[in-house]
Amino acid sequence: MSRHRSAALGDRLRTSYQAELALLDRRSRRVAFAALAAALAAFPFLASAFQLDLANQVLLASIGAVAFMLLTGYAGQVSLGHAGLLAAGAFTTGILYKELDAPIWATLPASALVGAALGLVFGLPSLRLRGLYLAVSTLALHFIVIYAGMEYEARRSYSTGVVIDPPAIGGWTLASPLAWYFVLLGFAAAAVLVALNLLRSRTGRAWRAIRGREAVAEALGIHVPAAKLLAFLVSSVMTAVAGCLFAYYRGFVSSEAFTLYVTIQYAAMIIIGGMGSILGAVLGTIFVTLFPYFIEYLVATLPVPQSWVDSIYAVNYAAFGLVMILFLVLEPQGLVGLWRRAKQYFLLWPFKQRPLRASQ
Amino acid sequence: MQLAVNVLVLAAIYALISCGYVLIYRVSRVLSLAHGELMMLGAYGLYMTASLFSGEPVIAVLVSVALAFTIGLAVYAALMRHMTGEAVLTAVLATIALGIFVRGFVVLVWTAQEQHPARLLGIENTSFPVPGDARISLVGILLLAVTAAVYLGLYVFLRYTAWGIRMRATGQNPLLAAQRGIRLHGVYALAWGLATLTGGLAGMLISIDTALEQTLVLIGLKAFPAALVGGLDSLAGALLGSLIIATAEVLLIYYVNPLLADAVPFLVLTAMLMVRPWGLLGTREELDRV
Numbered sequence: 026m027s028r029h030r031s032a033a034l035g036d037r038l039r040t041s042y043q044a045e046l047a048l049l050d051r052r053s054r055r056v057a058f059a060a061l062a063a064a065l066a067a068f069p070f071l072a073s074a075f076q077l078d079l080a081n082q083v084l085l086a087s088i089g090a091v092a093f094m095l096l097t098g099y100a101g102q103v104s105l106g107h108a109g110l111l112a113a114g115a116f117t118t119g120i121l122y123k124e125l126d127a128p129i130w131a132t133l134p135a136s137a138l139v140g141a142a143l144g145l146v147f148g149l150p151s152l153r154l155r156g157l158y159l160a161v162s163t164l165a166l167h168f169i170v171i172y173a174g175m176e177y178e179a180r181r182s183y184s185t186g187v188v189i190d191p192p193a194i195g196g197w198t199l200a201s202p203l204a205w206y207f208v209l210l211g212f213a214a215a216a217v218l219v220a221l222n223l224l225r226s227r228t229g230r231a232w233r234a235i236r237g238r239e240a241v242a243e244a245l246g247i248h249v250p251a252a253k254l255l256a257f258l259v260s261s262v263m264t265a266v267a268g269c270l271f272a273y274y275r276g277f278v279s280s281e282a283f284t285l286y287v288t289i290q291y292a293a294m295i296i297i298g299g300m301g302s303i304l305g306a307v308l309g310t311i312f313v314t315l316f317p318y319f320i321e322y323l324v325a326t327l328p329v330p331q332s333w334v335d336s337i338y339a340v341n342y343a344a345f346g347l348v349m350i351l352f353l354v355l356e357p358q359g360l361v362g363l364w365r366r367a368k369q370y371f372l373l374w375p376f377k378q379r380p381l382r383a384s385q
Numbered sequence: 386m387q388l389a390v391n392v393l394v395l396a397a398i399y400a401l402i403s404c405g406y407v408l409i410y411r412v413s414r415v416l417s418l419a420h421g422e423l424m425m426l427g428a429y430g431l432y433m434t435a436s437l438f439s440g441e442p443v444i445a446v447l448v449s450v451a452l453a454f455t456i457g458l459a460v461y462a463a464l465m466r467h468m469t470g471e472a473v474l475t476a477v478l479a480t481i482a483l484g485i486f487v488r489g490f491v492v493l494v495w496t497a498q499e500q501h502p503a504r505l506l507g508i509e510n511t512s513f514p515v516p517g518d519a520r521i522s523l524v525g526i527l528l529l530a531v532t533a534a535v536y537l538g539l540y541v542f543l544r545y546t547a548w549g550i551r552m553r554a555t556g557q558n559p560l561l562a563a564q565r566g567i568r569l570h571g572v573y574a575l576a577w578g579l580a581t582l583t584g585g586l587a588g589m590l591i592s593i594d595t596a597l598e599q600t601l602v603l604i605g606l607k608a609f610p611a612a613l614v615g616g617l618d619s620l621a622g623a624l625l626g627s628l629i630i631a632t633a634e635v636l637l638i639y640y641v642n643p644l645l646a647d648a649v650p651f652l653v654l655t656a657m658l659m660v661r662p663w664g665l666l667g668t669r670e671e672l673d674r675v
Contacts, residue, residue, distance in 0.1 A: 150658060168648050168652075169648075169652075342490075342492070346485035346488075350482045
């Protein structure tokens with residue numbers, strides 16, 4: 026009996042902090058991760074050009090979504106300035122490229138720096154404001170950045186937007202979708218890894234405590250203002266870097282690409298994905314990014330009125346709003362909630378509920 | 386003098402819209418970011434009734450006002466009812482989702498073209514001279530009158546009627562109110578109905594003044610800072626905030642740069658949030674307690 030138990034515990038009984046901190050702590054996880062890595066590596070060679078572009082869009086958006094999840098899903102600081110931060114990164118890149126002909130190894134850190142500065146400044150209200158009022162003050166960030174971008178476009182008469190050439194590092198230009206796929210995959214993986222590492226450590230626990238209840242977090246000895254500002258800082262830097270990559274990937278920066286709707290989409294990603302979960306952020310990104318293409322496909326195949334085909338964006342809006350409402354009302358835990366329930370269903374089969382006490 | 390008239394009319398628009406934000410927030414502590422969209426829906430309601438009862442402006446307006454009220458009740462019953470007790474962000478996102486849905490819905494039903502309900506109703510938007518060498522349009526006068534009537538009506542309603550007192554009690558302390566036998570869902574639904582009604586009125590008047598199209602949403606969004614500057618839980622604050630925002634907007638457009646128009650309300654708001662986040666006349670939120 027005891028031999029049986031030790032075999033079952035086997036790799037679950039942790040005896041060191043190293044083991045406690047390991048991300049791939051079980052053989053099943055290592056196998057799953059290897060399979061995922063192999064699938065991601067093989068994907069671009071099997072996919073069509075259109076699918077590859079979709080994958081790139083998902084990877085690009087997932088950086089921003091993970092950043093947003095850290096700030097809102099974990100630290101509990103509601104922000105509506107996400108599109109503004111993306112725009113800040115993209116415009117820093119665009120302006121440096123146009124004015125100084127700066128290469129990517131200069132624009133990327135510069136975007137990150139601008140993101141850091143904006144994150145700190147617009148994180149300051151979070152020290153005094155909470156919930157709703159905080160969200161509104163971050164909305165101000167959005168309008169100010171977009172206004173600055175529009176001013177630049179108007180002054181330099183790039184009325185339709187700033188065109189950027191593909192980035193070159195040494196003699197090699199990053200232009201093909203295949204190369205972009207691996208670069209974006211690297212950045213997205215790095216974002217996820219940074220997020221996971223932060224969350225398993227002191228910082229992440231502090232953020233979660235603040236989200237739970239600020240007064241208690243303070244009583245536990247957490248420096249609440251510093252932790253909040255750090256959350257804003259990390260999230261803004263990641264988002265601004267995503268903005269910089271966005272500018273290069275699209276080859277084009279325009280203030281019209283960063284409307285409030287973009288912020289709402291990112292909010293939808295983390296809500297539909299499931300609050301307080303990095304996996305949720307990624308799942309939500311896939312869902313929200315692919316959703317319009319899915320609707321387009323449906324409209325093209327199903328017999329719908331011609332007026333719907335003509336104003337496809339309106340169909341998109343209506344469907345997107347409806348799906349978001351359904352998620353909020355029916356599955357507040359999002360896709361992660363669905364995933365967990367599905368997993369539980371298979372693990373417990375043929376039972377439905379987890380037994381109260383583990384059987385001996 | 387013309388500037389003063391412009392300020393007054395713009396302030397009336399903002400005040401009429403922002404009292405919806407205040408009503409919903411004060412009663413249920415939910416911020417409705419779908420207010421601009423619901424306002425647009427109210428205006429399209431007028432367009433619909435105007436084409437149904439063409440030549441009978443009074444009936445058309447009355448029916449569309451009743452329609453707006455019903456839409457508000459329906460929104461609460463179908464969506465916001467499920468959001469009671471959820472986190473602030475979830476409730477706000479629910480209203481955003483509703484807003485996105487309404488935007489798409491409106492285009493699918495009425496197309497994205499500009500519509501002119503004023504023509505269908507047979508209203509001529511003539512302008513009248515005002516002392517001091519200025520002019521005010523008929524709709525401008527109507528706007529001022531309707532705003533005054535709405536605020537007076539709300540004041541009397543909240544102060545002297547049973548439903549109004551129930552509404553105030555619910556806003557102060559929902560738990561105690563429920564224990565005194567007040568039906569919270571009924572009160573919340575009424576707040577949504579009234580907010581959509583007043584917002585719808587604003588939408589209708591604006592669409593008669595200029596035209597009916599998607600940019601109406603933007604005006605709704607710009608009225609939101611007015612509510613916040615005044616204090617989200619104070620009707621008098623909404624009035625004051627609207628006046629401040631409208632003055633700043635008109636003066637800055639006239640003297641500085643017309644490009645600023647969309648940014649002004651939010652600039653004023655940012656300045657306000659730094660100094661007095663709870664607004665000029667709002668009550669300060671209670672501190673966090675363990």
